[in-house]
Amino acid sequence: MSLRDKSDISWVATYFPHVPLYPYATWEAKPATPYHSKSKGAEALTYLNFVIQHYGCRLPKMAAFIHGHRRSWHVEDAANQLLWLRWDQQEFWNLRCRGHPGCSGGVFPKKDPKNKGEFGTPYGNMWSKVLEKHGLGPVPDWVASPCCAELLVPKEAIMRWPIELYMDLRQWLLDTDYSDYTTSRVFEYTWHVLWGNNGTVNCPDEVMCKCQLYGECKGQHREQRQTRLLL
Helix, strand or coil: CEECCCCCCHHHHHHCCCCCCCCEECCCCCCCCCCECCCCCCCHHHHHHHHHHHCCCCCCCEEEECECCCCECCECCHHHHHHHCCCCCCCCEECCCCCCCCCCCCECCCCCCCCCCCCHHHHHHHHHHHHCCCCCCCCCCCEECCCCCCEEEEHHHHCCCCHHHHHHHHHHHHHCCCCHHHHHHHHHCCHHHHHCCCCCECCCCHHHHHHHHHCCCCCCCHHHCCCCCCC
16 A cells, blocks of 8 residues: 555555555555655555565465555545455456547657657666566557556466566656656556556457456446445
């Protein structure tokens, strides 16, 4: 869990008392957690620190990489989302099934940015310096995935790559002069490349995603099922 502010995370213990929690706080005054991380690339550095510090036998069989806030513009209710989540998945999933933003535009690493909100050049820089070095091939033409970097990842997917790759990604992030906003976008479009099975484009059908990941299948709306959580 990436804690970039002093969010109230008591909801996690309330609804998931038996699930191991690894909260990485990014502010200077450490809270009641053994995990601390600098803030760089939004949640990116906290995710990389978790992977590096738990690489190998300490990694859980399945890990959910999430933010500390329960509600935000990109998730209606994280507690509900995780309660409905089907944890028996055997592959990587972005917890956001809606493709916009992320799949509707994507990133073009070989194109120079036309405005400061684009990050193709920084993405290409990261890829050529780190991912190409570790055998992921040349810089791609287009990369796409749903936004927001909240993920469900099996241990096998993380262990697909040597720890040195994660250490090199972390070093690139720490050394770069690109902004926090830019680097966070770069990594939003990197996780599925590392841990998914669909190459550089990970844009599943929204209906299929909701059915497989949350059991919200066609003809059966969430309101028709028993409520698991009192809002």
